[in-house]
Amino acid sequence: MMHDDHDHDHAGDGHGHHHDHSHEHGHVHPPQKDHDAGPMSAYEVLEEAVRTLLVEKGIVTADEIAAQIDLMDSRTPSLGAKVVARAWNDPGFKSRLLADTKSALLEMDIDIGTLAEFRTIENTSDTHNVVVCTLCSCYPKLLLGVPPAWYKSLAYRSRVVVDPRGVLAEFGVRVPAGTEVRVHDSTADLRYLILPVRPAGTEGWSEDRLSALVTRDTMIGTAVPELEHKAAAE
Amino acid sequence: MTAHSQIATRFKVGARVRIADRSALGHCRTPWYLRGRIGEIVEVHGAYHDPERLAYHKPGLPLQVLYKVRFLQSDLWPGYHGPATDHLEADIYEYWLEPTL
Structure with a gap:
């Protein structure tokens, strides 16, 4: 993989409407927005553009990206x-x-x-x-x-x-x-x-x-x- | 990380330190809410690549010693609600630490 020294996401995007939801054991989590609501954010557009360019330029392959996603999903x-x-x-x-x-x-x-x-x-x-x-x-x-x-x-x-x-x-x-x-x-x-x-x-x-x-x-x-x-x- | 025996550390476990109260341009791993605050070194993690350089595709050298610093919550937040024994810990690079007088 390319430069990948931190295994974090940058959670700098805004937060939409607040909708608390109760769990079966009765506590309330902090509000969060639905991930797929609304148009793509600027960061999502940027990620797609950079990822596409990396693959087109042969720096990483789509298979390598998929393998990394599979590894994360297995954890x-x-x-x-x-x-x-x-x-x-x-x-x-x-x-x-x-x-x-x-x-x-x-x-x-x-x-x-x-x-x-x-x-x-x-x-x-x-x-x-x-x-x-x-x-x-x-x-x-x-x-x-x-x-x-x-x-x-x-x-x-x-x-x-x-x-x-x-x-x-x-x-x-x-x-x-x-x-x-x-x-x-x-x-x-x-x-x-x-x-x-x-x-x-x-x-x-x-x-x-x-x-x-x-x-x-x-x-x-x-x-x-x-x-x-x-x-x-x- | 480099083994402890190979690095020169400015602070020892138990030392009181102040987090530098300054601003930094660009990527920085020292939270604002700790700047200017006093805590205690509780662990020397070792030497790591400098994140403020790594973020801009530099090699991250020279390596920076990373410490775990413990703060009293009541020192961080005026009017902190919890007991006086509550703490917060954060990992801070050496060049953000200053000795206390």
Whole structure:
């Protein structure tokens, strides 16, 4: 690929009408506009023009672009969930993951490449961590896939640094006053994965069963794994 | 990244630093809301290519040491609502850091 030192998108476009939507567990996400609404933005036109020129000039091939899109599409939060479940069940793996995320992921045949470094940060009863990129939308894509639209929204990026507890409450996470909230603004070459707290009552569970509790948002820090509704469904 | 032993770092873990309060033309990875603020070095990440040069297709040299800097939320935002123990961390390149007196 060409110059590709940052695995982020530039979320500089405006934001259209606001339409909050409730989720099944009752929280409200920051507003976001529909991606395919209205005419192409200037940035979308620019992207298409540059991509077409790169292919016409033989700098990259359409196959290479398609292969990269396929790689990104193959990375989903379920991959991260497997990692978290392994860390919950294997203390040795957990300590290796916290010490050297890239090497630990290779043990699971997950190659996160060399575009950015990864760090894993553990949530505990003392500290709740949450990740943002206020400058654009840096995100551990090669482990969790494409970030959700709200992660790139101006509302999330600007508000979570100023009022993290308020934003977390909107996501349904109420952090006790005795627990420190620590916001990680991923401003540079590192990407952050949150290792959420393992829910009580999951002792003896298999990694497969545990991984079903680990949603994308729990690895961003905007949710905590919940046992109740999952257990009730079994 | 270059191994820690091979790089000269200006600041050590535990040092108090001020983020430079200046503007930068073009691409820059130091958020405005941290400029002029004081924090503590909590980790030395190593040496990385300089994003302010990389963005313009330069080689990004010389390499820049990158630090994780921790700020008290109450130092960043007057009237911060949460407990005094809440923090924010960001990764900042050395040439944006100044020693505090």
